[in-house]
Amino acid sequence: MLRRALPRALGAVPCPRRRCHRPCPPRDLAVPNAAWSDRMRRHYGHLLSTATREGWTRLPSFRRAREHRHQVPWLAGDSDSDGAGDTRLFPRAIEGDGDGFEFAMFLNVPKGRLRCLCQPGPFLEGHPGLAHGGAIATLVDTSLGTLALAVAGRVVTANLSIDYLAPVPLRSVLLLEASLQRRQGRKLFLGCDLRDPDGDTLHARATGEGHGDRGTLGTRGHAAHQGHR
Numbered sequence: 001m002l003r004r005a006l007p008r009a010l011g012a013v014p015c016p017r018r019r020c021h022r023p024c025p026p027r028d029l030a031v032p033n034a035a036w037s038d039r040m041r042r043h044y045g046h047l048l049s050t051a052t053r054e055g056w057t058r059l060p061s062f063r064r065a066r067e068h069r070h071q072v073p074w075l076a077g078d079s080d081s082d083g084a085g086d087t088r089l090f091p092r093a094i095e096g097d098g099d100g101f102e103f104a105m106f107l108n109v110p111k112g113r114l115r116c117l118c119q120p121g122p123f124l125e126g127h128p129g130l131a132h133g134g135a136i137a138t139l140v141d142t143s144l145g146t147l148a149l150a151v152a153g154r155v156v157t158a159n160l161s162i163d164y165l166a167p168v169p170l171r172s173v174l175l176l177e178a179s180l181q182r183r184q185g186r187k188l189f190l191g192c193d194l195r196d197p198d199g200d201t202l203h204a205r206a207t208g209e210g211h212g213d214r215g216t217l218g219t220r221g222h223a224a225h226q227g228h229r
């Protein structure tokens with residue numbers, strides 16, 4: 001029993017292969033896989049190669065919130081509360097590579113900015129061949145939410161407003177650029193643009209408001225861990 005409980009406590013999950021009972025380390029989903037287009041790989045390579053020099057950090061991304069707790073503890077929250085329940089982060093719930101949200105985030109806490117490179121897959125369809133507006137909202141909320149958690153700790157979305165400016169074709173490549181605009185007490189005001197990174201098309205522009213728990217805003221996020229406030 002300890003053989004199964006200990007690896008789970010360390011963040012490992014049961015091996016998905018049938019008849020294999022050894023736990024696997026969680027898979028980082030924010031790295032290229034066979035479903036990433038050449039454009040997605042090119043932009044990822046560029047963001048990665050300039051990241052360190054320009055003060056950005058690539059965020060590893062796992063399928064379950066609790067799997068973040070070793071590498072990105074401020075994203076795991078109090079996820080122990082779901083015990084061994086079989087949960088999925090919503091944007092990682094579609095399992096086939098390339099079918100749902102393929103994305104990689106880069107974070108710059110001192111500048112209060114986050115970039116999310118994304119390739120929306122065929123299971124996110126709304127109108128034929130186009131991404132569903134709810135899928136775009138998920139991408140926006142996840143990006144603004146991640147930035148808010150990084151700068152301020154435990155925060156929930158209080159408000160989200162999106163202008164959908166141009167349809168997003170499935171399997172296209174998008175770059176979301178988010179920034180923290182201001183803080184007012186427990187409230188964070190954030191904004192983002194969602195663009196074609198190779199062209200002029202602005203697909204969406206959004207603003208969001210996050211509210212911190214009373215007494216915890218600014219005390220639990222990545223920024224607090226690193227001494228940026």
Ligand SMILES: CCCCCCCCCCCCCC(=O)SCCNC(=O)CCNC(=O)[C@H](O)C(C)(C)COP(=O)(O)OP(=O)(O)OC[C@H]1O[C@@H](n2cnc3c(N)ncnc32)[C@H](O)[C@@H]1OP(=O)(O)O
Pocket residue numbers: 030059060061062075089105141142143145146149155156157158159209211
């Ligand atoms: C690479 C890795 C990827 C991994 C991804 C990880 C995913 C991580 C990201 C996941 C991201 C997912 C993120 C998610 O999906 S979070 C899930 C969706 N959000 C929620 O469930 C939030 C539910 N709502 C609440 O909990 C409360 O209502 C909140 C906390 C919002 C307010 O309750 P609170 O107790 O704070 O409010 P108050 O009543 O004392 O009022 C205080 C002030 O606030 C003003 N106010 C109140 N409501 C609103 C409103 N709606 N818009 C604008 N303003 C509002 C109010 O007028 C007052 O203003 P003032 O009079 O002071 O001026």
